[in-house]
Amino acid sequence: MSSQPLTPAETEAFGREMDALRHEVLADLGQRDVDHIRSMIRLVRYCEVSGRALLQLGLDPVTFGLGVAALATAKIFENMEVGHNVMHGQYDWTRDPALDSRTYEWDTVCPGDDWRHSHNYEHHTFTNVIGKDRDVGYGLLRLTEEQPWHVAYLGQPAAAAGLALIFQWGIGLHDLRLDELLTGRQTLAQLRVRAEPFLRKAAWQLGKDYVLFPSLALFNAPRVAAGNLLANLTRNVWSFVIIFCGHFPEDVRMYSESEATGEGRGAWYLRQLNGSANLEGGRIFHLYSGHLSHQIEHHLFPDIPAARYPEMAPRVRAICARYRQRYNTGGLRRQLGSVAARILRNSLPTPRSATAHAA
Amino acid sequence: MTALQTTTPAWANAPLRLRAARRLSTSAVARRLFLDRQVDFWLGQLHPAWSLTELRARVVQVIDETHDVKTFVLQPGGAWPGHRAGQYVPVEVEIDGVRVRRCYSIASAPGDARVAITVKRVPGGRVSGFLHDHVRAGAVLGLGAPAGDFVLGDAAGSGLLLLSGGSGVTPGMSMLRELAARGEVRDVVFLHAARSAADVIFRDELRSLDRAHRGLRVILRLDDEALAGPLDEAELRARVPDFAARETFLCGPPGMMDAMERLWAGAGARDRLHLERFVAARPRAATPTEGVTLRLSRSGRSLPVGPGTVLEQLERAGERPAYGCRMGICQTCRCRKRTGTVLDVLTGAVSSEPDEEIRLCVSVARSDLDLAL
Numbered sequence: 001m002s003s004q005p006l007t008p009a010e011t012e013a014f015g016r017e018m019d020a021l022r023h024e025v026l027a028d029l030g031q032r033d034v035d036h037i038r039s040m041i042r043l044v045r046y047c048e049v050s051g052r053a054l055l056q057l058g059l060d061p062v063t064f065g066l067g068v069a070a071l072a073t074a075k076i077f078e079n080m081e082v083g084h085n086v087m088h089g090q091y092d093w094t095r096d097p098a099l100d101s102r103t104y105e106w107d108t109v110c111p112g113d114d115w116r117h118s119h120n121y122e123h124h125t126f127t128n129v130i131g132k133d134r135d136v137g138y139g140l141l142r143l144t145e146e147q148p149w150h151v152a153y154l155g156q157p158a159a160a161a162g163l164a165l166i167f168q169w170g171i172g173l174h175d176l177r178l179d180e181l182l183t184g185r186q187t188l189a190q191l192r193v194r195a196e197p198f199l200r201k202a203a204w205q206l207g208k209d210y211v212l213f214p215s216l217a218l219f220n221a222p223r224v225a226a227g228n229l230l231a232n233l234t235r236n237v238w239s240f241v242i243i244f245c246g247h248f249p250e251d252v253r254m255y256s257e258s259e260a261t262g263e264g265r266g267a268w269y270l271r272q273l274n275g276s277a278n279l280e281g282g283r284i285f286h287l288y289s290g291h292l293s294h295q296i297e298h299h300l301f302p303d304i305p306a307a308r309y310p311e312m313a314p315r316v317r318a319i320c321a322r323y324r325q326r327y328n329t330g331g332l333r334r335q336l337g338s339v340a341a342r343i344l345r346n347s348l349p350t351p352r353s354a355t356a357h358a359a
Numbered sequence: 360m361t362a363l364q365t366t367t368p369a370w371a372n373a374p375l376r377l378r379a380a381r382r383l384s385t386s387a388v389a390r391r392l393f394l395d396r397q398v399d400f401w402l403g404q405l406h407p408a409w410s411l412t413e414l415r416a417r418v419v420q421v422i423d424e425t426h427d428v429k430t431f432v433l434q435p436g437g438a439w440p441g442h443r444a445g446q447y448v449p450v451e452v453e454i455d456g457v458r459v460r461r462c463y464s465i466a467s468a469p470g471d472a473r474v475a476i477t478v479k480r481v482p483g484g485r486v487s488g489f490l491h492d493h494v495r496a497g498a499v500l501g502l503g504a505p506a507g508d509f510v511l512g513d514a515a516g517s518g519l520l521l522l523s524g525g526s527g528v529t530p531g532m533s534m535l536r537e538l539a540a541r542g543e544v545r546d547v548v549f550l551h552a553a554r555s556a557a558d559v560i561f562r563d564e565l566r567s568l569d570r571a572h573r574g575l576r577v578i579l580r581l582d583d584e585a586l587a588g589p590l591d592e593a594e595l596r597a598r599v600p601d602f603a604a605r606e607t608f609l610c611g612p613p614g615m616m617d618a619m620e621r622l623w624a625g626a627g628a629r630d631r632l633h634l635e636r637f638v639a640a641r642p643r644a645a646t647p648t649e650g651v652t653l654r655l656s657r658s659g660r661s662l663p664v665g666p667g668t669v670l671e672q673l674e675r676a677g678e679r680p681a682y683g684c685r686m687g688i689c690q691t692c693r694c695r696k697r698t699g700t701v702l703d704v705l706t707g708a709v710s711s712e713p714d715e716e717i718r719l720c721v722s723v724a725r726s727d728l729d730l731a732l
Contacts (some may be wrong), residue, residue: 023706034456045400089690092716095458097412101690121683121691268686302688354477 002251004324005276014323015266021315022301024165025308033305034094040081040287041098048074055227056217065225071231076238078107080290081306083304087116090305108168109205111197113282114175124302126255128275129260136254138163138170139179143345144254149349156347157340160244167236172198238288241336242279246295249277249338251328272299273320278313278329286310296327376393382699384409388461402684407499414438414502416496424583427480429491430466432473435502442505444469444533445608445635449478449503454489458501460714461486462527464610464635465505466561474502477560479526484662509635514606515543520599522619524552524611531608534570535575536683545626548599552590552611590615592622603628612637630633651724655732668704669728670719680719680732686722694719 006014013166051070054063083106085091091099105112118134126132130146137143141160142153163170176195180186186194209228214221253274260271279285279293286309294309297316304312320327330338369682401444402409408417416433424430442448447462467475481487494500511519511534521531528551538544542718549569553559567576578598580590593600603626609619623632653662653672662676670692673680683691687705693716700711709725710717 019705026706030455030457032456034453041400042404045404089693092690094456095716096453098399102693116689116691117683121689125684125686125687132566158366265686303690320508 003253003270003326006270006323006325010323011173011266011270012264013266014319014325015264017319018269018300018316019265021312021319022304025301025304025312029093029305034091034096034099035305036307037082037086037091037099037305040077044074044082047071047077051231052213055224056213059220059223064223068227068230068234071227072234072238075107075231075235076288077290080242080292081105081237081287082266082290084290084292085306087112088120089303090316092303096148107205108171109198109202110168110172110175111201111340113197115171118175120302124299126260127272128247128301129255129257131257132260133358134174134177137248138174139168141343143248143342144346145350146254146256147179147346149346153347157343160343165233167240168232172202178268207219230351241332242289242292244339245279245332245335246276246292246298249328249330249335249343250342251326252277268323269300272296273327275299276328277335279335280329283310296329303332310344380618408434408436410436414503415506416474416500418498418500419498420496421494424477425558427491427641428477428560429480430475431490431494431500432467432475433500433502434473435707437551439474439502442474443510444467444537445509445511445530446505446507446533447530447635448474448476448505450486450490451501451503452464452486452489452494454485459486459489459539459712460501460503462503462506464507464533466529466532466536468533468540470537470540477526477529477532496640503700507635509608509610509633511537511608514608514633516600518546518605519530519548520602521547521549521608521609522609522611523550524615525554525558526560527610527615527635532561534608539568539572543706544568544574547572548578548605549575550578550580550599552615553582555581555583563728589618591618592625595622602626603631603633607632608635609633651727653724654727654729656729657732664724664728667723668720669717669722669730672724673719673732678732682720685720690718692719695731696722697729697731699724700726701728 039334047070047079051067051072051074054070074090083104086099086104087101087106089101092101097103101116103112106115122135123135130136130144137147140163141147141156152336176191176198177186178191181188181191209232210225213228214225217224224347253271255271255275263271273296276295276299278296279289281289281293291306292298294306294313297304297309297312298306300316301309301312317327360706399410399412402411408415414436416435416439418431419434420432420682422432437552446466447464449460449462450456451458451460453459460554463476463478465474466477467473478487478490481614482492485673507530509530515538519534521529531549531551531570535544535547535549538547549565551565556562556579559565559581562579565577565579569575580594599605603623605621607628609616609632611619613636616636620627620632620634623629653664653669653676654660655662655678660676660678662672662678665672665675667675670680670682670685680694683689685692696715698713700709701717702709702725703717704721704723711726
């Protein structure tokens with residue numbers, strides 16, 4: 001089922017129902033939410049220490065494998081369940097400085113301040129609006145017929161695979177707006193200023209994983225560097241998969257700027273819903289995804305603690321059913337296949353009949 | 360400088376190393392390596408009171424003073440900067456996941472190794488209720504830096520009147536305890552008003568101090584004894600004939616404070632009267648705003664409040680606060696509200712909590728606001 005258009009009155013009523021759900025959960029936030037995020041922080045710290053210890057001190061392939069797994073888990077949980085969610089302000093109500101969205105700094109090359117702008121503001125306000133949400137294809141991929149085709153897009157399946165491997169660098173570079181250098185909207189001097197925090201953070205990250213910890217391991221340095229690299233790659237590919245499955249399966253809608261201007265709260269909720277897709281899975285899977293497997297709930301309620309999304313999902317789904325809106329969800333394999341199909345299809349020029357149909 | 364200030368206690372030098380470590384751990388370098396969070400996390404794993412970024416204290420004893428007053432004896436961490444008698448300290452507790460702060464006057468003397476706060480249970484009070492019901496010996500509380508100008512200073516050498524009502528006894532008690540510890544109780548009148556004998560906080564200690572020091576006269580004025588009605592000039596003149604000549608430190612309920620202030624002004628001794636007012640959380644104002652003011656405490660500006668959100672008002676007045684989505688999702692415009700009541704237009708919630716983070720783009724003023732801008 002695809003989403004049915006709603007009358008303005010229905011759109012407003014839809015927004016009111018979403019608001020009511022939001023208020024209900026906000027009023028219920030308390031100790032268990034703080035306990036949850038603190039237990040996640042504990043998990044990250046203990047995983048990181050044990051992962052690094054296994055890599056630094058071990059000699060055999062078994063401790064290497066375990067070390068990589070523990071360190072990758074630490075990075076994935078730190079980035080997705082802790083960093084991403086804390087930086088959204090999901091825990092600002094606690095007034096705990098360790099959970100403060102404005103000062104949190106995470107374990108990736110993307111500086112927290114850049115992320116707070118490009119993600120919290122641009123992506124979450126202008127979700128899937130072509131030309132406004134720079135997360136649509138990250139300026140690299142063509143994901144909809146409405147983006148004009150270019151011969152370079154023939155290579156986008158390979159580009160997407162490459163992006164997956166270096167995803168943290170893609171996100172870090174994202175806010176530098178390198179494309180605007182080519183179009184003249186940004187001068188080299190402006191770029192230099194903009195790039196400074198990124199370069200500094202990247203240097204620290206590289207120094208930590210590939211100089212500091214390997215050199216502490218003395219003769220074991222190559223093993224430590226390789227382990228850190230594998231952990232970073234694992235985190236990159238995993239976060240790429242979760243994020244692409246959240247916004248780019250087939251049938252996830254893209255919007256034009258004119259559609260999104262002057263929209264009320266109801267229409268904003270609708271765009272968030274139709275611009276996102278969920279992944280189904282068990283509790284561990286949801287935790288590993290930072291609950292971004294509930295991308296729909298996250299986009300509807302970006303500042304509600306993500307661990308609440310699983311219990312909100314059935315109610316969101318029921319509201320969607322009543323308003324004849326599609327609730328795009330599926331298993332990882334299905335959604336990832338759908339993303340791949342979309343990337344492949346859009347790497348080719350759109351057949352004329354399809355354009356005519358779309359118009 | 361008076362004797363009180365010259366003998367700066369031992370704390371001033373001892374925690375220097377600690378402070379240096381603290382600075383290092385919170386430096387930019389450490390932040391890049393996530394060291395501040397790492398170090399604080401592992402310290403917290405070892406002991407909940409240990410932290411390099413926050414000041415914490417362990418509760419070592421809880422004393423029942425009266426039926427609705429308890430004293431909490433705290434052992435602060437090494438970074439505690441010490442206090443001056445009469446000052447208050449912000450105390451932070453976590454209630455259902457939310458950190459809440461209130462200021463309490465310190466009752467102990469500055470030289471003591473431990474810090475005592477004396478807390479009256481406020482009917483319906485969230486923090487005082489929590490402290491009374493849930494905080495036992497062994498609990499860990501957050502502390503802010505001690506503050507306040509209600510201190511003896513140069514007055515310590517002259518004739519003193521420590522005047523208090525109800526739980527306002529604490530700052531004066533800290534002063535008296537310090538003077539007693541230093542053997543400097545030369546000419547002090549301690550006049551305390553309470554509802555009944557059972558409501559007198561520190562009654563036994565006041566009695567024994569009274570016996571031990573010839574320079575001290577303790578007067579307990581109880582409402583339920585013959586002399587009903589509030590303390591007036593005639594009674595004051597009868598009890599402390601030279602009150603206007605004494606440096607007076609007054610802390611008590613608002614009615615008492617106002618009456619005494621008028622009385623001292625009438626006697627031409629207003630400049631010898633020092634006051635400490637309790638700043639209680641303001642009551643919730645439900646009505647929309649007329650004639651209320653936005654105060655920006657960093658820039659010192661004051662703006663009249665008109666219609667619209669706080670963000671719109673600030674912009675209309677030429678301020679340029681940071682903002683993003685203008686619809687309450689991105690947190691860019693978050694700002695600390697020191698005091699005042701705001702309505703959250705998204706949730707309809709009205710909040711008067713002091714030192715609260717608000718989003719300017721979805722907040723409407725419901726009283727005078729003091730913002731950290």
